[in-house]
Amino acid sequence: xxxxxxxxxxxxxxxxxxxxxxxxxxxxxxxxxxxxxxxxxxxxxxxxxxxxxxxxxxxxxxxxxxxxxxxxxxxxxxxxxxxxxxxxxxxxxxxxxxxxxxxxxxxxxxxxxxxxxxxxxxxxxxxxxxxxxxxxxxxxxxxxxxxxxxxxxxxxxxxxxxxxxxxxxxxxxxxxxxxxxxxxxxxxxxx
Amino acid sequence: xxxxxxxxxxxxxxxxxxxxxxxxxxxxxxxxxxxxxxxxxxxxxxxxxxxxxxxxxxxxxxxxxxxxxxxxxxxxxxxxxxxxxxxxxxxxxxxxxxxxxxxxxxxxxxxxxxxxxxxxxxxxxxxxxxxxxxxxxxxxxxxxxxxxxxxxxxxxxxxxxxxxxxxxxxxxxxxxxxxxxxxxxxxxxxxxxxxxxxxxxxxxxxxxxxxxxxxxxxxxxxxxxxxxxxxxxxxxxxxxxxxxxxxxxxxxxxxxxxxxxxxxxxxxxxxxxxxxxxxxxxxxxxxxxxxxxxxxxxxxxxxxxxxxxxxxxxxxxxxxxxxxxxxxxxxxxxxxxxxxxxxxxxxxxxxxxxxxxxxxxxxxxxxxxxxxxxxxxxxxxxxxxxxxxxxxxxxxxxxxxxxxxxxxxxxxxxxxxxxxxxxxxxxxxxxxxxxxxxxxxxx
Numbered sequence: 001x002x003x004x005x006x007x008x009x010x011x012x013x014x015x016x017x018x019x020x021x022x023x024x025x026x027x028x029x030x031x032x033x034x035x036x037x038x039x040x041x042x043x044x045x046x047x048x049x050x051x052x053x054x055x056x057x058x059x060x061x062x063x064x065x066x067x068x069x070x071x072x073x074x075x076x077x078x079x080x081x082x083x084x085x086x087x088x089x090x091x092x093x094x095x096x097x098x099x100x101x102x103x104x105x106x107x108x109x110x111x112x113x114x115x116x117x118x119x120x121x122x123x124x125x126x127x128x129x130x131x132x133x134x135x136x137x138x139x140x141x142x143x144x145x146x147x148x149x150x151x152x153x154x155x156x157x158x159x160x161x162x163x164x165x166x167x168x169x170x171x172x173x174x175x176x177x178x179x180x181x182x183x184x185x186x187x188x189x190x191x
Numbered sequence: 192x193x194x195x196x197x198x199x200x201x202x203x204x205x206x207x208x209x210x211x212x213x214x215x216x217x218x219x220x221x222x223x224x225x226x227x228x229x230x231x232x233x234x235x236x237x238x239x240x241x242x243x244x245x246x247x248x249x250x251x252x253x254x255x256x257x258x259x260x261x262x263x264x265x266x267x268x269x270x271x272x273x274x275x276x277x278x279x280x281x282x283x284x285x286x287x288x289x290x291x292x293x294x295x296x297x298x299x300x301x302x303x304x305x306x307x308x309x310x311x312x313x314x315x316x317x318x319x320x321x322x323x324x325x326x327x328x329x330x331x332x333x334x335x336x337x338x339x340x341x342x343x344x345x346x347x348x349x350x351x352x353x354x355x356x357x358x359x360x361x362x363x364x365x366x367x368x369x370x371x372x373x374x375x376x377x378x379x380x381x382x383x384x385x386x387x388x389x390x391x392x393x394x395x396x397x398x399x400x401x402x403x404x405x406x407x408x409x410x411x412x413x414x415x416x417x418x419x420x421x422x423x424x425x426x427x428x429x430x431x432x433x434x435x436x437x438x439x440x441x442x443x444x445x446x447x448x449x450x451x452x453x454x455x456x457x458x459x460x461x462x463x464x465x466x467x468x469x470x471x472x473x474x475x476x477x478x479x480x481x482x483x484x485x486x487x488x489x490x491x492x493x494x495x496x497x498x499x500x501x502x503x504x505x506x507x508x509x510x511x512x513x514x515x516x517x518x519x520x521x522x523x524x525x526x527x528x529x530x531x532x533x534x535x536x537x538x539x540x541x542x543x544x545x546x547x548x549x550x551x552x553x554x555x556x557x558x559x560x561x562x563x564x565x566x567x568x569x570x571x572x573x574x575x576x577x578x579x580x581x582x583x584x585x586x587x588x589x590x591x592x593x594x595x596x597x598x599x600x601x602x603x604x605x606x607x608x609x610x611x612x613x614x615x616x617x618x619x620x621x622x623x624x625x626x627x628x629x630x631x632x633x634x
Binding site: 091126127128129130132134136139160161162163164166167172 | 417421442461487489490505509510535538553558596625
């Protein structure tokens with residue numbers, strides 16, 4: 001369960017001092033081993049990220065996140081930040097109003113903690129063609145990326161990766177599995 | 192020598208265990224073909240077991256392979272060996288009256304002669320039983336390990352002679368297999384003969400492999416691999432295994448497809464914001480962007496003359512097939528929408544004669560394989576399953592292979608273009624998907 005998480009830590013480790021590598025509830029089975037997880041040749045955001053060099057583990061006073069360490073915030077199931085998987089209808093990239101509210105909270109959080117980065121993993125269910133689904137997964141992740149950047153989050157804090165239908169969360173060939181598989185997962189580095 | 196009973200039992204049990212182990216290993220590495228629906232009006236033919244002259248051999252059964260090839264095409268109904276009135280090995284041994292009485296219209300006879308070492312000479316003749324005359328006959332030199340290939344060549348000759356159409360038996364299929372064990376998945380990119388034999392794994396990865404596609408000379412495959420954590424396009428020489436990273440742009444790198452002259456690769460990149468079709472010149476590495484829409488444009492596939500690409504786009508709301516004309520690798524005019532029936536049409540490919548296209552057709556409930564005539568626009572659904580994907584034409588246009596799901600497993604199926612003959616290629620475990628039928632093999 002922790003494998004992906006550790007992988008992200010390795011990627012980020014050269015850039016910023018991290019608080020730790022434990023926890024994370026949206027990580028699922030069957031993920032990549034550490035050394036396979038690289039962000040790619042044109043990985044975004046690394047430069048700005050390392051220049052900032054901020055190692056804030058807490059948040060400024062006066063905000064909704066006031067005075068709480070980032071790690072604790074992200075692991076607190078009572079805040080909207082704990083919602084890090086967003087589901088979609090078939091062949092759709094539209095989010096519900098509740099999801100948009102949760103994403104707005106993520107945006108405020110990322111605006112305050114400028115050294116936090118997130119990978120938006122887009123996924124699709126198995127129906128239809130694989131290549132189209134790869135594009136559909138990206139479209140879903142980019143809808144969330146756009147919401148975050150429109151609310152001020154730096155492009156450098158976000159990376160979009162689509163896996164299309166290649167990494168299902170549920171393996172049955174039925175509506176319930178398809179619903180769980182049409183998703184975007186927010187994976188914060190290091191938390 | 193007296194053996195104690197216990198020791199014998201132990202030996203037997205150990206042998207059986209070894210045998211089982213061997214069996215499971217073999218089963219894993221082999222696609223099994225099963226003909227699920229034959230054709231009415233298939234031509235009655237007899238392929239008589241070939242004679243062997245000069246010594247024993249591994250005895251690759253040439254006649255069995257030819258008969259199985261012809262049966263799979265749906266155009267022929269080979270006679271069972273048990274019902275053959277005689278087993279002639281040459282023309283002068285044939286009793287035509289006996290074969291006419293057995294209802295056979297054509298007969299293939301042949302013999303294999305051992306020469307030095309591995310060398311063989313395979314001779315065969317095809318006869319018209321009704322008229323009692325030879326239609327064709329060849330002597331083909333071959334080494335013993337190439338006997339299956341020779342059998343497929345014989346099938347090609349017989350098929351051409353009797354149907355007028357070039358045979359596609361001496362071809363390959365590339366495909367991806369996935370085996371899950373616990374939290375790990377193992378992906379293999381493999382190539383097998385079109386009859387499922389002689390599988391060769393060309394790449395193994397713990398990350399997804401997708402979209403294998405053949406170079407027009409049949410010597411390379413391009414595909415998508417997630418080995419670096421996201422979708423990138425690679426090209427690999429089949430014989431040497433040498434591979435090359437072709438596309439690692441920001442965003443998606445997906446859906447590669449070679450131009451018919453092998454000089455360019457159509458591909459999908461989202462480096463400019465959303466998925467668009469580009470052409471990559473394989474020599475200069477120059478990129479030309481072909482599409483400009485706010486929707487998803489992907490799954491490009493060239494016309495056989497290289498003067499157009501088909502692609503999937505949801506610029507109109509839902510995924511549909513579009514065609515864009517090309518001149519010297521540059522787009523001409525605007526893309527034209529080709530499909531109007533159904534709510535989801537994707538992953539199109541031209542037939543080798545360029546007159547039809549095959550694609551995944553979604554009617555709101557199922558995703559099936561359909562063929563559409565380009566000129567008339569007439570669409571015909573060829574499959575009857577729910578989750579059909581990745582259709583690919585045989586190079587002679589006679590059959591289409593595609594991936595589907597049976598009993599919750601990924602399998603490959605092939606269907607004749609008229610929809611009459613069906614066959615299934617399944618693995619004993621794991622899933623198999625994304626078949627790509629090779630071009631004609633020239634070597």
